[in-house]
Amino acid sequence: MANILEIENLTVSFDGFKALNGLNFSMEEGELRVIIGPNGAGKTTFLDIITGKVQPTEGTVRFKGKNLKSLPEHRIARFGVGRKFQTPRVYLNLTPRENLELSCNRTKTVFGSLFRKSSSGEKLTVKGLLETIGLVGKADIKAGLLSHGEKQWLEIGMLVAQSPDLLLVDEPVAGLTDEETMLTGDLLISLAQSHSIIVIEHDMEFVRQIARKVTVLHQGSILCEGSMEEVQNDPRVIEVYLGHTDEAA
Amino acid sequence: MLEPPDEPKRKSSQSKKALAIEAGIIIGLAVILIFAMPAILSDFRLRLLGRFLSLAIVALGIDLIWGYTGLLSLGHGIFFALGGYALAMHLNLQLPEGQLPEFFTLYGVKKLPWFWEPFSSFPFTLFGLVFIPAIVAGLLGYLVFRNRIKGVYFSILTQAALLGFFNFFNGQQKLINGTNGLKTDTDEIFGLVASSPQAQLAFFQITVIVLVLAYLLCRWLTSGRFGRLLIAIRDDETRLRFSGYDPTGFKVLVFAVSGALAGIAGSLYTVQTGIITPKIMEVAFSIEMVIWVAVGGRGTLVGAILGTLLVAYARTLLSEKFPGFWLFFQGALFLIVVTALPDGIVGWxxxxxxxxxxxxxxxxxxxxxxxxxxxxxxxxxxxxxxxxS
Structure with a gap:
């Protein structure tokens, strides 16, 4: 299968500090990849680079074979990269339905938004998504009134509404209950059937639930890559990240 | 089984009913203003109401850019003045062939400056008082928004631009009569003297109609998907970028529309005041526009209009009774609104x-x-x- 994402020799430095250092990464289409790493390993910077929020100092990022260099965020997003932020970011003064509609909209230009009505296809997509994320009953109250977990789900729903080819999900279960975490894991696994997904996560239990292939980042470069089991038993990983062997077991 | 298609239908009939009620209220109010007010109020009071209603138009513009899109502009005086000057120049040019407006002769100017020429045409003036402020706002907005300047920096920039325009207009005696400004009261428009009761009545009625149109325009912009996008820009612009929208275009358009509304308001205000001077571009006046919207309730169009009328009338009453007291009152009002009623009266x-x-x-x-x-x-x-079921 073709590689959907290809990153070569990527370096990002902020005033001399190298947040990412000569990083090479590639990912196949349809893969669900989990990236773990201790704080400050460069996980969020990694997402910032792919989505165009930060420009690389060196190296290239290729998405579906196209170099993303100096493309603005919205172009990359339209090209098929969707991103969920660490803290849930939804439009608090809009309802979940409106939130989803904005993401679902296919003509994201000024005049398209002014003169085009949302098509019945889009309405159906939104309706289906509301069911998937379990917010049908709260579809028409302000998103600011939702609980933390519901906001997380709404944001994942917004990502899917964008119908991206690659989903970047930054800590989707931070602050969720165990049950919500399980459900989120199931949701991501079912999404992985039709999307390529990168998940960044701290919660090892959760990683174990969803992971097929894990990449460990450390000090801006890739430390090792493999199945959860391989990674868990890698002595370097145990040293820098998992720390205690009993936690990793 | 439940029947989901039922729901939207019922909702749309509900919203249709609400729209019909709203339309009825607007038409009713407009009819009262246009026909009843001139009969009740004296010429002086009518002229005052007309001026306040034109201020409400600029408040709608401020609400659009601040209340909905979250960009606090402290420079709307520029656009207000540009519209006002455009119409004042046209009126000043209503002279017999070959004559120049009076003030030019004082400064020894023999030839009409080039940029005055097109304003002798009424259609051009109409076009200009809408589009000159819109274009200036659009350009300024494009430069600012493209560079992702927002928040307080945007406010400071608009205020700096305001000061720039203020000083420029003040200094240009030979071009636009500098500090003295342009008088319109003695000029003629369509054969009527601008200060005559007939002309003033017409200005008043036009103001009401324009206010209704401006309200409808804002209502259209802020409802539906475009309006939700404005709110999304206000709430979380970065999120919007990652959803595939480029906020720059939206912000430029809204700022330009807001500028155009200010220009129209400025022209109507000028003819009902009788003069326009660079004083209209003082910092305090542009801040006052923001206060009207804050008092009425930002993010609500009715609030912008209501706030303007309330504050403007309070100002007139208080200044008549206790001259010199107004500024204290205005400060207190602003404090009360910010601390006790952050969403304004309508929001409350x-x-x-x-x-x-x-x-x-x-x-x-x-x-x-x-x-x-x-x-x-x-x-x-x-x-x-x-x-x-």
């Missing part, structure tokens, strides 16, 4: 003023079952579905 009523007043008076809320049942949307939905 929308978010349960009645509930608050009831609880202040010690009257309990009317809830028929447990509040958790009454207010849980999930349960409400179930109840609706049971009712439907």
């Amino acid at each position: 009523f929308r978010d349960g003023a009645i509930v608050q007043i009831r609880s202040l008076l010690g009257i309990p809320q009317p809830v028929s079952t447990y509040p958790s049942l009454e207010q849980d949307p999930e349960i409400e939905r179930e109840r609706e579905e049971i009712g439907r």
Whole structure:
């Protein structure tokens, strides 16, 4: 299968500090990849680079074979990269339905938004998504009134509404209950059937639930890559990240 | 089985009814203003009301850019003045062939400056008083928004631009009569002297009609998907970028529309005041525009209009009774609104003023079952579905 994402020799430095250092990464289409790493390993910077929020100092990022260099965020997003932020970011003064509609909209230009009505296809997509994320009953109250977990789900729903080819999900279960975490894991696994997904996560239990292939980042470069089991038993990983062997077991 | 298609239909008939009521109220108010007010009010009071209504138009523009899009502009005086000067120049040019406006001769100017020429045409003036402010706002907006300047930096930049225009207009005696400004009261428009009661009545009626049109324009912009996008820009612009939207275009368009509204307001205000001077571009006046919107309730169009009329009338009353007291009152008003009514008067009523007043008076809320049942949307939905089947 073709590689959907290809990153070569990527370096990002902020005033001399190298947040990412000569990083090479590639990912196949349809893969669900989990990236773990201790704080400050460069996980969020990694997402910032792919989505165009930060420009690389060196190296290239290729998405579906196209170099993303100096493309603005919205172009990359339209090209098929969707991103969920660490803290849930939804439009608090809009309802979940409106939130989803904005993401679902296919003509994201000024005049398209002014003169085009949302098509019945889009309405159906939104309706289906509301069911998937379990917010049908709260579809028409302000998103600011939702609980933390519901906001997380709404944001994942917004990502899917964008119908991206690659989903970047930054800590989707931070602050969720165990049950919500399980459900989120199931949701991501079912999404992985039709999307390529990168998940960044701290919660090892959760990683174990969803992971097929894990990449460990450390000090801006890739430390090792493999199945959860391989990674868990890698002595370097145990040293820098998992720390205690009993936690990793 | 439930029948989902039922729901939108019922909703749309409800919203149609609400729209019909709104249209009825607008038409009713407009008719009262246009026909009843001239009969009730003296010429002087009518002229005052006309001026306040034109200020309400600029308040709508401020609400659009600040209340909905979250960009606090402290420079709307520029656009207001540009519109006002455009119409004043046209009126000043209503002279016999070959004559120049009077002030030019004082400074020894023999030839009309080039940029005055097109303003002798009425259609061009109409076009200009809308599009010159819109283009200036659009350009300024493009430069600012493209570089992702926002928040307080945007406010400071607009205020700096305002000061720049203010000083420029003040210094140009030979071009636009500098500090003295342009008088319009003695000029003629369509054969009527601009200060005559007939002309003023016409200006008043035009103001009401333009205010209604401006309201409808803003109503259209802020409802539907475009309006939701503006709110999304206000709430979280970065999120919007990652959803595939480029906020720059939206912000430029809204700022330009807002500038155009200010220009139209400025022209109507000028002819009903009788003069326009660079004083209109003083910092305080542009801040006052923001206060009107804050008092009425930002993010609500009715609030912008209501706030303007309230503050403007309060100002007139207080200045008549206690001259010199107004500025203190204005400061206090702003403080009260910011601390006690952050959503303004309309926002307060929308978010349960009645509930608050009831609880202040010690009257309990009317809830028929447990509040958790009454207010849980999930349960409400179930109840609706049971009712439907």
